[in-house]
Structure formats: C-alpha cells, structure tokens
Amino acid sequence: MIEVLGRSGYAGLTMDAVAMVAGVGKATIYRRWSSKAELLLSVMDVAGAPVLQVPDTGKLREDLVTVLTEVVELFSGPSGRAIRSLLGAVIDDPVLQEGSRRLPLANWDAAWETVVARAVERGEIPAGAGQSLAGEVGPAVLALRWLVTGRPLDHTVVTDLVDRVVLPLLQRP
Amino acid sequence: MIEVLGRSGYAGLTMDAVAMVAGVGKATIYRRWSSKAELLLSVMDVAGAPVLQVPDTGKLREDLVTVLTEVVELFSGPSGRAIRSLLGAVIDDPVLQEGSRRLPLANWDAAWETVVARAVERGEIPAGAGQSLAGEVGPAVLALRWLVTGRPLDHTVVTDLVDRVVLPLLQRP
Structure with missing residues (x-):
C-alpha cells in the first residue's frame, strides 16, 4: 500500500489498486477495510512504526545534528x-486528524525528550530549559522546506538550526 | 469555491458542487476550467491575493508580533x-506544487523582508543578519501546530517565537 501511495498519492489509493498490488480480490480488501480512510489508517500503522533512531553520542550537539539529519533523510528518502x-490526506480530512499521531514523525517527541534528558543528566544544560519550543523548531523548519518552499534540506540548515x-533555547531557560 | 473547499475539502470540490454553488450549469464550469487541478489553481489565485498587512509600528518587536499574529488569525479564521x-492538495500532488507559490502565505516573504528592511534602516539590527532562517521559523512553527500537532496558537507562542x-537571530549575525 505504501508502494501505491508513493506512486500516485492518496487520490490514487483505490481499493482496486490495493487489490491489484496485493494480488488478491477486491472483496478481500473490503472485508478487511470498509473505507478508504480505514485503509489509510492501516498504512499509517505500518509506516508510522518508530523510524527515528535515538542517538547517544555523549554530546548534546552531536545528538541533535544526528537526529535532525535522520529527519532530513526520512523526508528525502524512498518513503x-x-x-x-x-500528510496531505490527514491535513485535509478532520476524520483522519487522529491519524497524525501515527505519522512517521510520531516518535520525534520521544527521541527529542530522551536526547534532552541525557544532556540534562550530563550537566550540559539546565533542567526544563525552553524545551517545548526548542523541540518544535527543527522539524517545523525542515517540514516547511520539504513540503512547501522547496528550500534546500542540507547539512547547513541542520547545523544552523542546532547552533x-x-x-541557545536549551541553554537559556 | 472557497465556500465548497471550506465545507468539504479538496475531495468535495467537484465540478457539480461548484456549478451548484455558482448557480450555473456544469457545462459553463467545464468551459472555463478543464480539470479539477485548474479549478484549484483558480481558487488559489483568489484566496492567495495578499492577505497579510505589512505592519509599520516603528518598532521591530511590535512589527514581528503583529505580523505573526496575523498568521495565527489567518489559520484560525474562516478561511x-x-x-x-x-495545502493538503498541493502537498500530495506534484502537478500542483507550483500552486504553492499562490497560497495565502505567498506574501509572507514580502511582508517579512519589508519589516526587516525598515528595522535595518532604523539601526535596530545589523544588515543581513541571519535573515533567511529567522524568516522561516515563525510560520514553520505556527503551521506545524495548526496542521499537525494541534498545540495552542496563542499569544504566548507568538511572543516566545519573537523574543x-x-x-536573537536578527541581532546576532
């Protein structure tokens, strides 16, 4: 199904196309998923399995560069x-909104919190410092470039964001 | 058409629905727009007319808070x-990608550049200071909250982003 989605988008994700790719009859598909929305939520459960490895280099700056680079690779890669x-379907369909919690970036928050907690333990940053906004800025800027403006997703934007x-947000509470 | 889009999304933007709302025959609609994608690009031309007023309060901080508050109001408001x-359609359709330049935030860059240039003239910030990243952060974080995470779009996030x-990005080159 990810193959169908990748090729032709949500509009092309028809029960017919899925049945063909899966090599089964359409009735089989309908028995399992009664609507296209349910089908999409299933795709999300597969695609949304934790994809970000949580780095543990022993240095906050390296961890941050590594995890944001993973996000860039996820956006630019085959999936x-x-x-x-x-994302396009979730954004445009209130019924699917809950599905956004199953998106491939769903484990961003967990990865972020782990990296920050380790840095606090090592004494690199004070506890509780500006963490909520700091955690949103990286993925937000990368996603905007990727989805809308088309500006480069390169090492420069990653290191600029981090440095x-x-x-600075994490260092000054 | 914006009415149809607002009610039922891109999936509900059918030639039939548009003909009905416009009170004309379907043939009239087809004579003007040969495809749904063309219809959507037309909607964008209307909806994408400059919507952000460029503030000129005489102080950079006030200008920034004002223009980001306008973005919040645009996201939360009737349109x-x-x-x-x-956005959902543009994101999921490579053919429509060019349409993103006609989106309602298309004049963000112009508003941003004007506000920053005035602050440089007044001597509030050095010329050319970290402007590209600084200009992306505000709309990126607001859009992520609005479209995906559902975190609050309030005065706090606007002032946190600015301050x-x-x-800081504009003050330290």
Whole structure:
C-alpha cells in the first residue's frame, strides 16, 4: 500500500489498486477495510512504526545534528513521497486528524525528550530549559522546506538550526 | 469555491458542487476550467491575493508580533479550513506544487523582508543578519501546530517565537 501511495498519492489509493498490488480480490480488501480512510489508517500503522533512531553520542550537539539529519533523510528518502501523501490526506480530512499521531514523525517527541534528558543528566544544560519550543523548531523548519518552499534540506540548515536556535533555547531557560 | 473547499475539502470540490454553488450549469464550469487541478489553481489565485498587512509600528518587536499574529488569525479564521484543503492538495500532488507559490502565505516573504528592511534602516539590527532562517521559523512553527500537532496558537507562542528565536537571530549575525 505504501508502494501505491508513493506512486500516485492518496487520490490514487483505490481499493482496486490495493487489490491489484496485493494480488488478491477486491472483496478481500473490503472485508478487511470498509473505507478508504480505514485503509489509510492501516498504512499509517505500518509506516508510522518508530523510524527515528535515538542517538547517544555523549554530546548534546552531536545528538541533535544526528537526529535532525535522520529527519532530513526520512523526508528525502524512498518513503518521503508516501509520507507526503499521508500528510496531505490527514491535513485535509478532520476524520483522519487522529491519524497524525501515527505519522512517521510520531516518535520525534520521544527521541527529542530522551536526547534532552541525557544532556540534562550530563550537566550540559539546565533542567526544563525552553524545551517545548526548542523541540518544535527543527522539524517545523525542515517540514516547511520539504513540503512547501522547496528550500534546500542540507547539512547547513541542520547545523544552523542546532547552533543558532535549538542550543541557545536549551541553554537559556 | 472557497465556500465548497471550506465545507468539504479538496475531495468535495467537484465540478457539480461548484456549478451548484455558482448557480450555473456544469457545462459553463467545464468551459472555463478543464480539470479539477485548474479549478484549484483558480481558487488559489483568489484566496492567495495578499492577505497579510505589512505592519509599520516603528518598532521591530511590535512589527514581528503583529505580523505573526496575523498568521495565527489567518489559520484560525474562516478561511483556515479552505487553506488547509489547498495545502493538503498541493502537498500530495506534484502537478500542483507550483500552486504553492499562490497560497495565502505567498506574501509572507514580502511582508517579512519589508519589516526587516525598515528595522535595518532604523539601526535596530545589523544588515543581513541571519535573515533567511529567522524568516522561516515563525510560520514553520505556527503551521506545524495548526496542521499537525494541534498545540495552542496563542499569544504566548507568538511572543516566545519573537523574543526567544527571531529577535536573537536578527541581532546576532
């Protein structure tokens, strides 16, 4: 199904296309999923399995660069087109809103919190420092470039985000 | 058409629905727009007319708070649902990608550049200071909250962004 989504987007995710790719009859597909929305939520459960490895380099700056680079690779890699379709559908369909918690970035918060907690333990940053906004800025800027403006998703934007925005936010409570 | 989009999203934007709302025959609609994608691009031309007023309070901080508050109001206001549909469709359709330049935030860059240039003239910030990243952070965080995470779009996030991220980026080149 991710294959169908990646090729033709949510509009192309028909029960017919899924049955063909899966090599089964359409009745089989309908027995399992009664609507396209349910089908999409299933795709999300597969695609949304934790995809971000939580780095543990022993240094906050390295951990942050590593995890944001993973986000860039996720967006630019083979599943990027499918994620884009999922996002497009979720954004435009209130019924699917809950599905956003199953998106491939759903484990961002967990990865972020682990990386920050370790840095606090090591004494690199004070506890509780500006964490909520700091955690949103990286994925937000990368997603905007990827989805809308098309600006480069390169090493420069990752290190600029870390050195000029995220670290200062974490260092000054 | 914005009405149809706002009510039922891109999926509900059918030639039939548009003909009905416009009170004309379907043939008239087809004569003007040969496809749904073309219809959507037309909607964008209307909806994408400059919507952000460029503030000129004489102080950079006030200008930034004002223009980001306008973005929040745009997202939360009556056209928010329609913008969400446009974005969802644009994200999921490579053919429509060019349409993103006609989205309601298309004049963000112009508003941003004007506000920053005035502050440089007044000597509030050095010329050319961290402007590209600084200009992306505000709309990116607000859009992520609005479209995906559902975190609050309130005065606090606007002032946190201005005071803790945007102003520091502009002040230190």
